Amino acid sequence: xxxxxxxxxRRRLLLAPTxxxxxxxxxxxxxxxxxxxxxxxxxYGGVRWKEWSLDAYVQFLYERDLDDSLTLNSDxxxxxxxxxxxxxFATVVTLLIGFPTALYIALKExxxxxRLILLISIPFWTNLLVRTYAWMLLLRNGGLIxxxxxxxxxxxxxxxxxxxxxxxAIGFVYSFLPFMVLPIYxxxxxxxxxxxxxxxxLGANRWLALRRVILPLAMPGIVAGCLLVFIPAIGxxxxxxxxxxxxxxxxxxxxxxxxxxxxxWPFGAxxxxxxxxxxxxxxxxxxxxxxRPPGE
Amino acid sequence: xxxNRVAIEIxxxxxxxxAGEQAVLALDHIALDIRENEFFTLLGPSGCxxxxxxxxxxxxxxxxxxxxRLYGASLTGKLPxxxxxxxxxxxxxxxxxxxxxxxxxxxxxxxxxxxxxxxxIVAEKLELVKLSGFARRRPHQLSGGQQQRVAxxxxxxxxxxxxxxxxxxxxxxxxxxxEMQVELKRLQRETGITFVFVTHDQExxxxxxxxxxxxxxxxxxxxxxxxxxxxxxANRFVADFIGETSFLQGRVADGxxxxxxxxxxxxxxxxxxxxxxxxxxxxxxRLQLASSGDGLGGVVAEVVYRGVDTVxxxxxxxxxxxxxxxxxDSGASRxxxxxxxxxxxxLPGAFHRLQEAGHDA
Numbered sequence: 139x140x141x142x143x144x145x146x147x148r149r150r151l152l153l154a155p156t157x158x159x160x161x162x163x164x165x166x167x168x169x170x171x172x173x174x175x176x177x178x179x180x181x182y183g184g185v186r187w188k189e190w191s192l193d194a195y196v197q198f199l200y201e202r203d204l205d206d207s208l209t210l211n212s213d214x215x216x217x218x219x220x221x222x223x224x225x226x227f228a229t230v231v232t233l234l235i236g237f238p239t240a241l242y243i244a245l246k247e248x249x250x251x252x253r254l255i256l257l258i259s260i261p262f263w264t265n266l267l268v269r270t271y272a273w274m275l276l277l278r279n280g281g282l283i284x285x286x287x288x289x290x291x292x293x294x295x296x297x298x299x300x301x302x303x304x305x306x307a308i309g310f311v312y313s314f315l316p317f318m319v320l321p322i323y324x325x326x327x328x329x330x331x332x333x334x335x336x337x338x339x340l341g342a343n344r345w346l347a348l349r350r351v352i353l354p355l356a357m358p359g360i361v362a363g364c365l366l367v368f369i370p371a372i373g374x375x376x377x378x379x380x381x382x383x384x385x386x387x388x389x390x391x392x393x394x395x396x397x398x399x400x401x402x403w404p405f406g407a408x409x410x411x412x413x414x415x416x417x418x419x420x421x422x423x424x425x426x427x428x429x430r431p432p433g434e
Numbered sequence: 435x436x437x438n439r440v441a442i443e444i445x446x447x448x449x450x451x452x453a454g455e456q457a458v459l460a461l462d463h464i465a466l467d468i469r470e471n472e473f474f475t476l477l478g479p480s481g482c483x484x485x486x487x488x489x490x491x492x493x494x495x496x497x498x499x500x501x502x503r504l505y506g507a508s509l510t511g512k513l514p515x516x517x518x519x520x521x522x523x524x525x526x527x528x529x530x531x532x533x534x535x536x537x538x539x540x541x542x543x544x545x546x547x548x549x550x551x552x553x554x555i556v557a558e559k560l561e562l563v564k565l566s567g568f569a570r571r572r573p574h575q576l577s578g579g580q581q582q583r584v585a586x587x588x589x590x591x592x593x594x595x596x597x598x599x600x601x602x603x604x605x606x607x608x609x610x611x612x613e614m615q616v617e618l619k620r621l622q623r624e625t626g627i628t629f630v631f632v633t634h635d636q637e638x639x640x641x642x643x644x645x646x647x648x649x650x651x652x653x654x655x656x657x658x659x660x661x662x663x664x665x666x667x668a669n670r671f672v673a674d675f676i677g678e679t680s681f682l683q684g685r686v687a688d689g690x691x692x693x694x695x696x697x698x699x700x701x702x703x704x705x706x707x708x709x710x711x712x713x714x715x716x717x718x719x720r721l722q723l724a725s726s727g728d729g730l731g732g733v734v735a736e737v738v739y740r741g742v743d744t745v746x747x748x749x750x751x752x753x754x755x756x757x758x759x760x761x762x763d764s765g766a767s768r769x770x771x772x773x774x775x776x777x778x779x780x781l782p783g784a785f786h787r788l789q790e791a792g793h794d795a
Binding site for chain 2: 350
């Protein structure tokens with residue numbers, strides 16, 4: 139598109155605030171982080187600004203022995219793998235719960251719909267940290283769930299769920315469910331239900347109408363929901379910190395450690411880039427596989 | 435052309451919306467038979483219940499009372515996907531995520547056809563609606579008329595016993611609509627499928643139908659061929675709704691018509707020659723203006739030039755208005771101006787006596 143100079147200037151001026159914000163708060167910190175990941179760590183945190191080093195990336199896969207030889211170390215890969223699995227699990231479960239929920243709401247009358255959407259968004263009124271603490275109280279041994287299960291005679295001994303990956307998964311599903319329901323609801327809400335009628339008319343039963351018409355048309359919402367759950371989940375920090383304990387460390391915790399007790403900022407920065415690369419890869423595969431270009 | 439077998443039997447069907455005191459009777463004991471291979475039209479103003487009736491045949495609305503039978507078998511309790519009928523929707527309702535050929539194949543896939551069998555049928559239907567080059571397009575890349583054709587091909591593909599068309603042409607512009615009217619008629623002839631067409635456009639109904647059912651306010655007014663409906667309307671509503679009509683009040687004595695107007699009209703009422711007061715309907719094209727001689731006296735109140743014809747609104751001497759239409763075929767200028775005194779003459783059989791409450795037939 140060619141624009142005359144006046145309109146081009148005006149467009150640039152109008153875009154300036156957004157461009158500046160993005161440059162200052164997105165691009166600049168990323169560049170800084172990339173730079174830091176290529177430096178050597180200082181003894182008490184921070185980096186040595188003039189000392190280039192690829193150690194941070196080497197450290198991800200290899201352990202440097204006393205004699206300076208490198209041996210493969212899968213500890214960090216395991217953490218990445220666990221994070222990927224937990225986030226993937228949370229995405230699948232929230233999708234399985236969220237899609238029927240969104241469909242149910244979308245099929246209600248206008249007034250009921252608004253009320254149900256309000257109910258979905260009520261948890262946002264309380265800080266997520268507080269709600270995660272509440273889950274600690276619910277899940278701990280002797281907590282509400284444990285004591286009611288033993289009172290009903292459904293469990294022998296203690297529940298032993300808190301500080302396990304299971305607790306993290308429960309926390310994820312709970313926290314991220316609204317992020318799955320809302321985008322799917324949005325795409326279902328604007329759907330033309332006469333198309334479903336047409337599918338019935340052409341001989342599709344309910345299941346086929348769902349699979350061949352409703353699901354494909356809700357796909358943009360489903361893709362958005364999955365990304366909105368997967369991305370925050372894989373990088374999440376305090377849910378695994380509070381519910382997972384030491385045995386279910388995730389990427390977020392690992393990164394936090396590097397900037398905290400481990401005092402290895404370059405490694406923390408390198409891990410962050412690794413996470414970014416993983417997320418971008420997943421997004422790329424996912425959108426290529428499932429999302430048709432809009433308007434096609 | 436049309437067989438005598440009954441395809442759809444609508445047996446005193448009622449539709450109630452709401453319950454108790456607030457219940458509205460949207461369809462009031464509709465009873466009619468739709469014959470095999472017939473182009474049957476449900477015609478009426480919006481809100482008359484014609485679409486509700488169509489949706490009942492398709493299975494999207496419940497029948498409150500009565501029954502609908504397809505070749506003798508009751509459709510009650512059958513879900514839409516269990517009925518061997520297909521619908522062409524008013525909005526077309528094409529699947530936007532599927533290509534033209536996938537849209538057409540949809541109904542066949544749902545009914546369990548094998549991919550190898552589906553291909554030739556899809557190609558044949560594309561040929562039928564003249565869209566062979568468009569198989570891989572998506573609906574939004576097509577014009578309104580083309581989308582309409584895809585919707586038709588999609589509904590015809592599973593070879594339904596009856597095709598239902600819900601105001602299917604009303605979204606098209608006039609020229610395209612005329613083309614599609616001819617097209618629809620051709621498709622109906624070529625496929626030999628029973629078409630049930632819903633429209634509020636009387637001209638469309640007259641052009642395409644073998645038989646028409648005129649509906650108003652949930653009641654059936656008249657069922658008959660286009661000629662029946664136009665020439666012998668059953669009541670004032672039908673006469674008024676179909677084409678242009680003037681209503682006149684007159685008397686029949688000795689088989690001759692009399693009006694309370696100076697001048698005579700030598701015109702017989704053929705259908706109901708019994709004596710007495712008569713409510714009459716007359717089409718403007720069956721009246722003529724005459725400057726002298728036989729005819730009813732009146733004054734021209736208005737002249738409307740419409741290109742192909744001119745309509746004169748004449749105030750008869752007794753105050754009754756009537757419309758007279760002349761085609762502009764000879765290129766002649768206007769026969770009369772506003773304010774001119776004229777005589778209105780009638781062609782033989784122009785007047786149709788209406789059966790109305792108080793005037794027994």
